[in-house]
Each structure stands twice: as C-alpha cells, then as structure tokens.
Amino acid sequence: MSLDLLFDPLFRLPFITGLLLAGLLPLIGMYLRLRGEWLAALAFAQMASAGALVAMVMDGPMLLGGALAALLAALFKGLMARAGAHAYVLMMLVAWGAGVLLVANHPLAEQAGHALFDGQLYFTGEAHLAASVVAWGVAAPLLWWLNRSLLLAHVFPEFHRARGLDPRPRLMVFDVLAGMVIALATVSIGVMAAFALVFVPPLIASRFGRSWRAGLALAALVGMLGYSAAFVLSLGFDQPFGPVCALLLVGLVVLPGVKSDRL
C-alpha cells in the first residue's frame, strides 16, 4: 500500500469535492429515508448517469446532462407521487436500458460508463468542486427551510392540509434538490458511491441518533469519515473508489449490528 499519492496536490481537489458531497448526501438521505423514498436516490443516480452519458455522446457537458436528467426524474417523481416505488423502478429501468444501449453502441460511452459506475473521483475537476460548493450553499438553507414541512408530512400528514395549506410545493422543491445533489454526486464520485452515501449513513444515524438534529449530524459525520477512509484505501491499494466506498460503508452497518428497521 502506497500512501504517497495522498499528498499529491493532484488529488486534493477531488478529495475536497468528494468530502463536500459526502457530508451533503447523507442529509438528503435522512429525509428520503424519513419519507420511505430511499429507492428514489438510486433512481436519481441512474437517471443522472444515463443523462451524463447522453450528454457526452452529444459532445455536451456531462455535469449538465446528469443534472437535466435528474431534474426530469424529480419532476416525474412529483407527478407520479401516488405510484410510489413503482415510479422509481420505472425510472431505473429506463436509465439502465438507455445507459447499456449507449455503452454498447458508442466507444466513448463505454469508457465513461465504467467511470460513472466505478467512481471517477480522481478525474473530477474544478467545475465539480465549484458545483459542490454551490450545492452546499443552496442545500443547507433549503433543508433548514424544508425541515419542518418534511417532518410534519411524515408524522402529521393532516397538519398542513387541515389548515388549508398545500404541502406539495415544498415537497416538490425537496425532490428537485435531492435530484440535483444526487446528479452532481453521480457525475463526481460515481453511481455506487453516491447511492451508498445517500443510503448507509442515514441507516446508521437512524439507529444511533438520539434526536433528529443529532441524527443529521451523525449521518453527515459517518458519511465524511467513511468517504475519507475509502479514499485513502482506494488510493493506497490502487482500487476503484466506488466499490471500496460502498463496501466500507456496508461494513460500518454490519459491524455494529445495525438493525435494518424499515429497510
């Protein structure tokens, strides 16, 4: 295991980009988990991945392609709210189908497809870092603003409606925010790591968090620590980042015997 690369300036920017996302994805995941919509994260990630591939084939920016596809997915999810998990599965099937067809028919797409799945963390650029900083700047105040509505929609579904208020616009804002953040993460750190960071830290925080606020903090902390450890291991052992990150996070669930309530 060689750790020399860790101190290479070339890897600082990707590390910081991923670290920012590793703190933000678990926060999004906490609300998705609260709403029983964690499968939506995988649908968003797959759609973003397919969108990025389409953009690349069309000579466009992958980041923009991923974001547009995730935006479409968020809007579709909002319109198909009653379909629940069925809508997410349909989106995943569309994204998988489109992605595999692109990879099979376009040489460049094959390479990019592998990078998106394995995690292309080391190839993230300044645009990804800038987008991650903006994502934090937008998501932190938005989540603070949405927090009460999202919690009330779960524990007291009638609260807003009985007062003549429609909670759906705020829920839609959250869908779009989740889609954008997951799209950014997908094109920055890959589908597998993005989904693992949305899903696993909230699972641990839900078990050990003593309150909602403590749970949010714990989820972000687990995400950032898990990500940092995965970064070091994948670089040190010259392994693809995505699977290392996913396996390490799953290990964090299995080792302390986290109960998989409401999986």
Next chain:
Amino acid sequence: MGEVLLRVEGLVAGYAAPVAGPLAFTLRRGEILGLAGPNGAGKSTLLKALWGGVKVFAGQVVKPPGVRISHQAQGFTDLRGVPITGRELLALTGAPPEGLPPWLAERLGLRLDRLSGGQLQFLRLWACLMAPADIVLLDEPSNNLDRAGVDYLADWLGRAHAEQGIVIVSHDPALIERVCTRLVQVDARGAQE
C-alpha cells in the same frame, strides 16, 4: 355565547361514494362537541370533511376566514427508525410542553420509537391539542390510553377552553359524557343533536 367557528349544513361526505351524513351543527368558541355513534357510521369521514380531507357530496361547511384547524387522526405513522424526540414533535406543531402529565414530561427527550403506544398517543394528542388552532378535531383520542391517560385528558378537556372549539369523535360514551358540552349522534341514517 362564543363566536361561531364552524357552521355545518346538510353535510354528506365520502370517497368514491357518500358514506356519511347528512350532518348539521354549529360550533362556537368554548364548546366541546361530541360526535358519537356505532362503528361504520362515518364519524371519522365527517371529521375529515370539516377541512376538506374527503369528498363533499352535498351541503357545506362555513368557517370565518383565517380559522386554523388542528386534526388528530386515528392511527400511527410508522416511526420505527425515525430519530425524532418528543420535544421535537411538539416543536413541529408549536405545542408547548407545559402542562403535560409528569409521566410523559420526563420522557420528552426520548425518541418516539422508544415510547409505549399509550405514551405516543398522548403525545400526539397533546401536539395536536396544544398547537395554535381555533378548531381542534380529535378522532378517538382515548385509543391506546390507559386509565390514567384518559383521566388526565378528560380533566384537561373539562377545564375551560374559551379560545377553542373542539370536536371529538369517540365510541367511548364515558369520555363523551364527561367532557362534551353538546352531543351529535351519528348513525347510518344521518345525524341528529
């Protein structure tokens, strides 16, 4: 006589088809109105119809503008694996914790999924009852409560609440008789005071 908060006229409500009504009553500030009747009479449906939660087939519900309604529905949302504490729950609806029974006040710092069914029911009731609202709708509030819980609730409701109008649906005649200032009997043919 307090201000009229709610005037219900010939209300028939349901889902795909009418299941309850016709219902007519008025509710004033300071009143606690009981809706009593057998299972399946449509009491919960009528309660939801008061704020538009179900389809209204006939009649109308008239409220002064700006009236705020708080509704405690039957049943629990699944809270397993959700790390929300009792204190956080009350903060969500804006309900102050002052006045809670001691056996619950001392557990406010615990997660909701660590509370018993009765404790959680009382906390949800409190969060609804004490939320800033003009009209409070309680659907089977004594479900899951032990004797101490029902007594505390009845005592609390029995004190003067001049600022609110409360509608209670219950098949517990003892609770209805103890706390309600008026009673509307609901059955399959409709409702009568």
